[in-house]
Amino acid sequence: MLTLQELEHLADLLGLSLSRDQVAALLPEVQRLREHAARLRELPLDPQEPALRFALP
Amino acid sequence: MNPRNLCFLTISDLAARVASRELTALELVRAYLARIDQVNPGINAYMLIMAEQAEDDARRVDEGIAKGRAPGPLGGVPLGIKDLIDVAGAPTAAGAHRRFHYTPDRDAPVISRLRRAGAVILGKTNLHEFAYGVTNINPHTGPVRNPWDHRRIPGGSSGGSAAAVTAGLCAGALGSDTGGSIRIPSALCGTVGLKPTYGRIPRTGVVALAWTLDHLGPITRTTRDAALLLRVMAGEDPGDPASVTSGSPPFDEGAEDGLAGIRIGVPRTFFWERTDPEVHSAAHAALRVLADRGATVLDVDLAHAEDAGKAVAIILSVEATAYHERRLRTSLGAYGDDLQVRLLRGFFIPATDYVLAQRARAFITDEFLSAFRGVDVLVTPTTTVPARPIEEDPGASGAASLAMSTELTRLTNPFNLTGMPALSVPCGFTRDGLPVGLQIVGIPFDEPAVLRVGHAYEQATEWHTRRPPLS
Numbered sequence: 001m002l003t004l005q006e007l008e009h010l011a012d013l014l015g016l017s018l019s020r021d022q023v024a025a026l027l028p029e030v031q032r033l034r035e036h037a038a039r040l041r042e043l044p045l046d047p048q049e050p051a052l053r054f055a056l057p
Numbered sequence: 058m059n060p061r062n063l064c065f066l067t068i069s070d071l072a073a074r075v076a077s078r079e080l081t082a083l084e085l086v087r088a089y090l091a092r093i094d095q096v097n098p099g100i101n102a103y104m105l106i107m108a109e110q111a112e113d114d115a116r117r118v119d120e121g122i123a124k125g126r127a128p129g130p131l132g133g134v135p136l137g138i139k140d141l142i143d144v145a146g147a148p149t150a151a152g153a154h155r156r157f158h159y160t161p162d163r164d165a166p167v168i169s170r171l172r173r174a175g176a177v178i179l180g181k182t183n184l185h186e187f188a189y190g191v192t193n194i195n196p197h198t199g200p201v202r203n204p205w206d207h208r209r210i211p212g213g214s215s216g217g218s219a220a221a222v223t224a225g226l227c228a229g230a231l232g233s234d235t236g237g238s239i240r241i242p243s244a245l246c247g248t249v250g251l252k253p254t255y256g257r258i259p260r261t262g263v264v265a266l267a268w269t270l271d272h273l274g275p276i277t278r279t280t281r282d283a284a285l286l287l288r289v290m291a292g293e294d295p296g297d298p299a300s301v302t303s304g305s306p307p308f309d310e311g312a313e314d315g316l317a318g319i320r321i322g323v324p325r326t327f328f329w330e331r332t333d334p335e336v337h338s339a340a341h342a343a344l345r346v347l348a349d350r351g352a353t354v355l356d357v358d359l360a361h362a363e364d365a366g367k368a369v370a371i372i373l374s375v376e377a378t379a380y381h382e383r384r385l386r387t388s389l390g391a392y393g394d395d396l397q398v399r400l401l402r403g404f405f406i407p408a409t410d411y412v413l414a415q416r417a418r419a420f421i422t423d424e425f426l427s428a429f430r431g432v433d434v435l436v437t438p439t440t441t442v443p444a445r446p447i448e449e450d451p452g453a454s455g456a457a458s459l460a461m462s463t464e465l466t467r468l469t470n471p472f473n474l475t476g477m478p479a480l481s482v483p484c485g486f487t488r489d490g491l492p493v494g495l496q497i498v499g500i501p502f503d504e505p506a507v508l509r510v511g512h513a514y515e516q517a518t519e520w521h522t523r524r525p526p527l528s
Binding site for chain 2: 007010011014015016018022025026028029030032033034036037039040041043044045048049050051052054
């Protein structure tokens with residue numbers, strides 16, 4: 001679980017000048033997206049490339 | 058004809074009346090402009106009304122007809138354009154702070170194609186800030202109000218376009234759809250909205266939200282009108298590397314054939330779960346109508362449908378942040394509260410997670426395509442709920458707006474991920490008089506099947522003919 005302090009540190013590393021309130025507002029969203037990624041890692045993706053193409057009929 | 062009734066005719070009917078000189082294009086434009094004057098202040102659907110230019114364009118259509126020239130399939134038809142699509146000489150505002158506005162000197166290719174077909178541009182319609190949200194509660198332009206109940210959102214982000222169509226302020230409109238932004242407002246406002254196959258309509262000259270999820274499409278009163286606008290706008294453009302040379306087939310081919318032989322897949326899990334009882338009931342009744350018209354209704358399994366939204370959330374967040382990065386670093390305060398959260402979060406997603414989401418996209422798309430082996434289209438509700446009150450999102454606060462996005466895009470964003478054509482048609486009303494939408498989805502480039510089912514449903518019902526109680 002990401003903490004407020006860790007997210008503030010990450011924001012600094014990225015060169016973002018954010019207030020503590022702004023970081024606090026971001027925290028649940030960043031956490032949610034990380035949870036999404038954790039779920040997607042459970043899918044059987046070994047053969048998948050990160051691209052797809054449809055054929056015209 | 059009563060000017061009010063004129064403003065609710067279909068695009069094909071209007072074009073035929075102008076072509077036959079039963080009506081001039083100028084009379085038609087003036088009827089719409091008068092109605093906009095009367096109704097728009099109450100719903101805030103238009104940001105910019107281009108009255109003078111629209112009248113000039115209408116005169117040119119009339120002059121051409123008088124000289125014996127064919128007016129084109131959209132001759133004299135007045136349209137509204139979502140204000141993130143370039144119209145030459147008019148500011149593209151994207152629902153954003155004025156420092157981000159610009160005035161293009163040329164039309165986007167879709168606008169050029171519409172003009173060549175004879176369409177008249179009435180103005181630019183309101184949207185959620187930078188098209189990144191579903192409420193259309195916009196700190197820069199004010200909220201768009203749902204014509205069926207002014208206390209409620211129209212859905213978004215193409216809320217101004219859908220509100221304008223349902224209120225009779227244009228004959229049809231253009232929207233964009235990255236997670237449901239054409240279909241959601243269409244469902245909540247009672248219009249027809251089509252998100253075509255990814256790449257079918259070029260996005261050149263359009264403010265991007267997320268390149269690999271963005272689509273353009275029509276919002277209309279009937280599926281036949283949607284097919285007509287699609288036919289005019291479809292086709293490759295060198296400015297959009299994702300656009301395809303699909304030509305302009307007659308997308309309504311087979312529309313009059315009914316539904317005999319059509320197999321409709323119903324993904325019972327996920328897409329029919331957690332829906333408002335009235336929405337569920339209306340969409341379920343629509344399935345019965347489709348079966349009565351000759352379709353075979355079959356259950357299908359989309360085991361990883363719920364994961365589609367997770368992949369969309371990651372891809373959308375990263376691409377939108379990448380598009381806005383320079384502006385975020387210099388002008389963060391010019392974005393609304395909810396946009397700041399939506400756009401800043403993308404900085405904190407690792408590149409590996411973005412690639413993971415794109416790989417998940419390929420996996421989920423394969424699964425969805427497999428489900429089509431035994432069916433021609435999928436049918437689901439368009440949204441889980443009807444239009445929410447504006448008061449649920451006071452001041453466009455970040456948390457409430459984000460929660461509403463998650464709720465309202467649940468059933469639409471899987472088809473942005475998979476690029477499949479998806480249509481929303483009106484399928485009923487709640488006890489409070491709010492529209493409900495039915496979503497019809499096809500395999501890539503099979504818009505004809507989607508439109509055929511939508512048209513057959515319209516022929517059997519009257520939901521799409523209802524009008525909101527506006528003066």
